[in-house]
Amino acid sequence: MKKITTLILLCVCVITKAQSIISIQEAIANYDYETALKLIEKERTVTTKLLFQKAQALKGLNLPTDALEVFRRITITEPENQRALIEMAECYKLLGNFTDALGCYEKVLQLNPTNKYVQLQHINLLCSLERFKAGKSACDELMKNDSSVVSKRLLALCYEGLEESDSAITCYNTILQTVPEDYLSVARLANLYIKANKMEAAIKCTETYREKDSTNLFVNKQNALAYCLNKDYPIATQRYEYLVNQGDSSHLTCYYLGICYYATENFYEAHDFLNIALKNDPKNVNLLYYMARSCAKTSWKKEGVEYMNQAIALTIPSDTTLTRLYIGLADCYKLAGMPQNQIEALQEQYKYDSKNTKLLYQMGAIYQDALKNNKKAEQYLEMYLKTKPKEKTEEATQLNSKGEIEVGEAAYYNATTKRLEQIRKDRFFKEGIPEKEFKKKEVSTAKEMITVE
Structure with missing residues (x-):
């Protein structure tokens, strides 16, 4: 009889335990993390699985520091637990600690060098830290077994960071030959062409994409900018107006649309959009210049004078600034043993600081x-x-x-x-x-x- 009773109690305990586990899993699946944490706290036996669930719930509640501590507990007893190391890296990223996140990914790669997810995250972090040379080496290693668009795009990004624009352009063009609908590659390729002052090439690649999809905001932004910088203001105006109608009120869109309106002598419209852009960048000399000119040609003529004076004040350094620069220059010449040049620097300083x-x-x-x-x-x-x-x-x-x-x-x-x-x-x-x-x-x-x- 005692054996039967004991067996029944054991069965009850197992069933209760199973129900508890199911309840925790359901709470996490339903994103009810607070309930999951309460249920976990009631558990007497702390297992690795339970710690993972607790950390997952804490992370879901945007408590990465607390989640990190739980994952760290797991790695103390299981230093080769790859999942825990990856989750730690994710927590570090949420905290903005990219260096420690990178260290976690590198530990995983030592244990499993071909883990594609970790390789991709590792390269992304290297790029975020502007370690493009290391990122390129990691890309080369990844592409031994993977020639996907994502891998090629990361390689192109590393070339951009290394200022090897021609190689980056080649990468993006290679991607588009096989996946012409990859809008990110189109946008970045157009951006490279614009930086290289190849506006016609930027227009061509974005227009080719727009034939298939004319709604993509990323591609349309580069397309509009290329037309604007190429001084095709009527078309650029149409493109920017479309962006604004789609809800794009970003600084650059308002700025360049204002420039386009100014170039096509729509001065009131230019004033309105330049005014929006000016709120986000009040010390932009070019912006102040076009704002002043637009005001002068509309009803805000006195404001135009004020804006132009602001632009001039920002363009011409103050006497205090020039004095400080020439003090430093004179000191540099002195330490370099160049007395004649030192005197010339002092003479320039005296022009702006004659009281000294x-x-x-x-x-x-x-x-x-x-x-x-x-x-x-x-x-x-x-x-x-x-x-x-x-x-x-x-x-x-x-x-x-x-x-x-x-x-x-x-x-x-x-x-x-x-x-x-x-x-x-x-x-x-x-x-x-x-x-x-x-x-x-x-x-x-x-x-x-x-x-x-």
Whole structure:
């Protein structure tokens, strides 16, 4: 009797367990992940299958970090579990961690080098990380056993990344010879032709596709752009109008449709679409230019002036920007041991920063010390000395806000005086010309000449 009772209890347990497993599977199949997680938590025995289901539910609830931890638990006990490694890679991708995702795929490929799904994912990630050389090598390996459109398209993408446009074009044309309906290859091929300024070729390949399907948005975008850049504005306008009517309100579509309207003298329509594009790219000089011209030819003439001034302001760098660039250039010349070029850079800097009179001292010092051109040195040092204020200047040295000793304005003038004295003494001994009387207004506190960076 006890044996029968025990057997019955065992049967009940098995049936209950089976029902629980079925309930979890049904919940996951119905995307009811929260219910699945609750049912899994009730299970006393944790199996690999149960962990997979838990991770799947967490991933379905957009909790990739939690799902990743569960998959990692599986790989600790089963380091060669390919499914767990692939799922970990997917979680890493959801988290934007492409490097670790790549590592997971590479582990799987070590275990199973011919897994096509993993090979494709691996190459896609290499391209995302712009490791196109490695991607091409992986493509070559894949194509030993696979010559599908997907593989060839990935190879073409790697050629694009390596800037081998001719090879990429050849790849896409090869694909289209066997699968002419592959719109992605048509779109990318047209894009390559446009970049190479081969508008007629771009138009031809997109029009060939449009004969079979004139509705594809990807192909129509490239087709419209090719016509626009080829200055076939009426046809380009038709293509862009079709895109807009199909719900395409992207920045580039509005921008180029605005350009087409402007070129065909539909200035009000040009204004409307350029205005939409401008909201997404307010510092685009070309966009501001055409917006200004469109406004000037419509009712928004004052706005046109404003837009054109904005375009000019963006085109001409500010004095602050130019000053910073010439400071850097002068420093580069100094470190490269090119004093004449350093002076030229300082002269350009002075054009945009004339209040910084110490630049005159710096140029004079370079002429005197590095170029041994006392005539030019004297010229610049005298120019600097004339900027000396009548009132008392600050001390030769002073403490800055950080408590550090820095050279004050007086030290520069004192150094200038000593440099001029030295130049005139040198000229006297060299040329026999009496040194001109040089009136000293202040007694120098510096014991020797200073060089200011």
